[in-house]
């Protein structure tokens with residue numbers, strides 16, 4: 571089940587956190603991985619080492635997904651040049667710039683929207699043509715429980731992650747006939763560097779909303795990504811799966 575042998579995955583923001591865990595999980599299932607990172611080459615190198623230790627091929631692809639069409643095309647082109655194809659794209663790179671609505675400035679709004687929403691759009695634009703030619707592909711977008719239910723202090727982040735769900739569903743509808751699926755994962759509170767700085771009271775408030783009562787792990791999220799990436803998920807598209815301990819229960 572969920573054998574990814576012979577597949578190539580491109581994971582954005584894969585130098586740490588959920589991106590790294592997904593890259594390693596794909597490799598464990600047999601995939602080769604293009605490891606995109608923006609700034610920390612050493613950390614990206616650690617992800618690559620872990621993938622190679624699992625006996626799979628990994629290459630580092632530097633690039634900033636918030637840099638619009640040209641920046642994202644450069645990342646996709648570099649991955650295809652290195653591996654010959656990309657079968658699985660994970661739009662994982664994301665940032666937070668939290669502030670209350672009344673205090674949120676243009677820089678905070680723009681930075682989060684350009685990274686968390688425009689980045690996945692331009693990455694999808696760039697990968698769509700080669701995937702359409704191949705008549706197969708898997709696109710996985712990292713949304714968030716905040717995008718499904720809102721979160722005080724995260725107007726920018728919640729709006730971007732909700733927008734990403736709209737992008738996911740539209741991509742799914744437009745590309746289904748070409749054998750390409752597009753799905754989203756909406757994690758709740760997961761222990762990574764992104765959430766390490768969360769004030770204790772905020773983390774407690776989130777776990778109170780979580781029926782499971784504790785934060786998830788990166789591996790919990792990676793397991794959902796492996797499923798969406800697999801051949802077994804061929805008939806599943808336009809879906810949002812909450813890996814959130816039951817925080818959001820959609821119908």
Ligand code: NAD
Nearest residue numbers: 583587588608634635636662663664714757759760762764
């Ligand atoms: P993280 O901060 O540990 O990792 C994010 C990675 O993305 C970092 O390596 C960072 O350098 C990279 N990145 C940021 N901007 C980039 C850009 N413009 N171009 C390329 N890379 C860039 O965060 P994480 O917890 O691993 O989160 C990964 C994704 O999951 C994000 O989209 C985040 O919003 C989402 N998410 C995380 C949680 C959680 O609880 N950790 C919950 C819901 C959603």
